[in-house]
Amino acid sequence: MAVFVLDHQGKALMPCTEKRARLLLARGRARVHRLVPMVIRLTDRAADTCAFQPLRLKLDPGSKTTGLALVRDAQVIDQQSGEVQTTAVALNLMELIHRGKQISEALTARRQMRRRRRSQLRYRTPRFLNRGNKKSGWLAPSLQHRVDTCMAWVRRIQRWAPVSALSSELVRFDMQALQNPEISGVEYQQGTLFGYELREYLLEKWGRQCAYCDAKDVPLQIEHIQPKAQGGSNRTANLTLACACCNQKKAARSIEDFLVKDKKRLVKILADAKKPLRDAAAVNATRWALANSLKATGLPVELASGGQTKFNRCMLGIPKTHALDAACVGKMQAIENWQRPTLTLKATGRGSYQRTRLDKFGFPRGYLLRIKRVHGFGTGDMVRAEVPSGRKAGTHVGRVAIRASGSFNIQSYQDGKSVVVQGISHKHCRVVQRADGYGYFFNRADNTGREQARPQARNAARSALCLPGMNAEVSRAI
Numbered sequence: 276m277a278v279f280v281l282d283h284q285g286k287a288l289m290p291c292t293e294k295r296a297r298l299l300l301a302r303g304r305a306r307v308h309r310l311v312p313m314v315i316r317l318t319d320r321a322a323d324t325c326a327f328q329p330l331r332l333k334l335d336p337g338s339k340t341t342g343l344a345l346v347r348d349a350q351v352i353d354q355q356s357g358e359v360q361t362t363a364v365a366l367n368l369m370e371l372i373h374r375g376k377q378i379s380e381a382l383t384a385r386r387q388m389r390r391r392r393r394s395q396l397r398y399r400t401p402r403f404l405n406r407g408n409k410k411s412g413w414l415a416p417s418l419q420h421r422v423d424t425c426m427a428w429v430r431r432i433q434r435w436a437p438v439s440a441l442s443s444e445l446v447r448f449d450m451q452a453l454q455n456p457e458i459s460g461v462e463y464q465q466g467t468l469f470g471y472e473l474r475e476y477l478l479e480k481w482g483r484q485c486a487y488c489d490a491k492d493v494p495l496q497i498e499h500i501q502p503k504a505q506g507g508s509n510r511t512a513n514l515t516l517a518c519a520c521c522n523q524k525k526a527a528r529s530i531e532d533f534l535v536k537d538k539k540r541l542v543k544i545l546a547d548a549k550k551p552l553r554d555a556a557a558v559n560a561t562r563w564a565l566a567n568s569l570k571a572t573g574l575p576v577e578l579a580s581g582g583q584t585k586f587n588r589c590m591l592g593i594p595k596t597h598a599l600d601a602a603c604v605g606k607m608q609a610i611e612n613w614q615r616p617t618l619t620l621k622a623t624g625r626g627s628y629q630r631t632r633l634d635k636f637g638f639p640r641g642y643l644l645r646i647k648r649v650h651g652f653g654t655g656d657m658v659r660a661e662v663p664s665g666r667k668a669g670t671h672v673g674r675v676a677i678r679a680s681g682s683f684n685i686q687s688y689q690d691g692k693s694v695v696v697q698g699i700s701h702k703h704c705r706v707v708q709r710a711d712g713y714g715y716f717f718n719r720a721d722n723t724g725r726e727q728a729r730p731q732a733r734n735a736a737r738s739a740l741c742l743p744g745m746n747a748e749v750s751r752a753i
Contacts, residue, residue: 276615277345277366279314279435280305286322287437289330290345290366310657310708311715312367312618314435331363332432333442334425335584335601336565338557339376341425342597343369344604345436351609360608365615368598372621373424375417375557382416388637414564418557422564424622429572441569442577442605444584446558473497475581476555477516483595486544487521487534494519500548502527512548579605621714626654649677650701655710660685660696660703671696675704 277290291299296315299305308314328347335342346363353360414422432438477497484491486498498517501507504527517525525533534541569576587603588595591610598617602610632641647653652675660671673687681701687694 276312276368276618279309279312281308281314281316281435282320282322282325283316283318284321285316287433287435288317288320288322288325289327290436312369312435327437327439329439330366330436331440331442332429332436332438333363333601333604334429334565334569335444335597335604336421336425336446336558336562337597338421338554339373340597341371341373341421342599342601343367343371343428343432344598344602345432345438346602346610348440361606362609362611363602363607364611365602365613368602368613368615368617369428370597370617370619371424371428372619373421374622374624375420378420379415379417388633391637412564414560418561419564420622421557421561422568425565426568428620429569433572438574440575440577441572442579443566443569444581444600444604445562445566445578446581473511473514475585476511477514479554481516481547484516485518485521486515486547487517487525487540490518490521496522498522498525500530500544502529505529515544515548577605616717619716621716623655623712623714625710625712644677644679649679650681652677652683652701652704652706653710656706657708657710658683658685658704659707660699660705662699662703667696667699671699672707674710 276293278293278296279290280288280296282288293313296305296313299315299317300307304319305315305317308316331346331348333342333344333346335344344365345367346365349362349364351360351362352358429441474497478495483495485493485495495516496519498515498521499507499509500513500515503509507513530541530544534544566576566578583605584600584603587593587607587610588600591603593599593603593610593613596617599613602613626647627643630643630645631639632643634640652658654676656675657673658675662668662671671685671687673685676684676686678684682698683701683704685696685699685704687696
């Protein structure tokens with residue numbers, strides 16, 4: 276990945292390669308400003324004396340994961356035709372994992388516990404005067420979180436790189452057309468994006484694999500769960516994905532007849548087919564809120580369609596990932612240096628305001644620390660502990676979980692496994708990077724040409740710390 280560079284006053288300069296960053300650090304010309312993502316600060320360079328190239332930050336918003344790509348815009352003249360082609364040179368690829376579902380579940384659990392306490396223990400007359408506090412454009416907390424986290428990383432990257440323009444995919448899912456394709460005439464259905472939204476939705480819903488044999492990386496066909504010959508419709512709830520072999524075997528048979536020997540798969544397919552269109556609704560609700568927030572930055576904003584993104588990706592033969600989808604947003608003819616590892620940013624929050632653990636009835640069962648820092652350390656900080664002697668002698672680097680006694684737990688990554696070292700004194704610890712509400716790990720997927728890392732190796736020591744409960748005084752990240 277490209278390394279972000281700042282001048283001696285903290286102003287953003289052009290990113291550099293990892294090799295150049297190592298040379299600058301070794302020669303004493305730079306200092307480490309931030310570890311993940313890597314940011315260095317030059318000691319002998321000012322932004323006024325530097326030349327800049329046009330950088331563009333591209334976003335591919337999603338309900339669960341948003342792709343981010345920092346690219347350098349370049350114009351190349353075709354030798355044969357003489358036409359000027361727009362080329363995007365990828366510098367950094369990132370994927371931001373939202374936690375909207377966790378926020379929704381936490382609010383639901385809190386609301387249910389509060390209602391039970393009020394109805395059975397502390398009754399209070401219902402109040403309705405506080406119902407009209409939702410202004411125009413209000414979004415639910417789980418949806419507003421998606422907009423806020425995206426804008427937080429846009430502002431961060433603006434501080435670390437001289438971004439001159441923004442591009443974002445503005446996707447709109449037609450909910451009525453997804454539920455009932457026969458809602459209007461032929462002219463509406465067979466527009467320029469005929470079938471695109473439906474196919475993309477089915478690919479995401481069924482995990483881009485055959486529903487009957489779990490085959491991946493093969494051509495998939497849209498298949499009717501209940502055949503049209505037996506009265507099945509074209510509604511989304513009656514559609515799934517199948518490989519050519521399974522589609523031919525099933526033919527016009529009912530799904531109960533086709534999966535008579537696989538009851539477990541039958542139940543799963545029927546249950547998945549009735550899932551609501553929550554992801555599509557989340558994208559529809561937040562698309563203009565994110566677009567308006569991007570325009571408020573004052574930078575030129577390019578809003579592109581999902582069809583343009585998929586056309587660019589298929590034309591250039593680029594694999595399907597959230598980060599690479601972001602790199603393909605907007606008008607472009609070519610992309611270079613996209614075979615890069617992807618930095619995954621997982622939103623974990625900055626801890627919990629609730630310092631009381633509740634039982635299933637909503638009553639207190641344990642208490643956490645009333646303070647979030649002990650001896651200057653907080654849960655989730657990345658620390659380096661050098662223990663001089665004892666059974667735990669050595670150097671331990673990883674996330675820390677604080678305790679009131681000053682004896683901390685450190686989750687590190689050794690030999691491909693996540694190891695938790697308990698009972699490290701705060702006197703041996705030194706902060707490497709403060710917790711900022713995100714977990715970091717690199718995903719070296721197929722686009723890098725390297726072997727896929729194991730799940731436990733991908734999370735490594737930079738993911739969110741989650742330790743088993745030892746006693747009530749241990750502060751843990753959620």
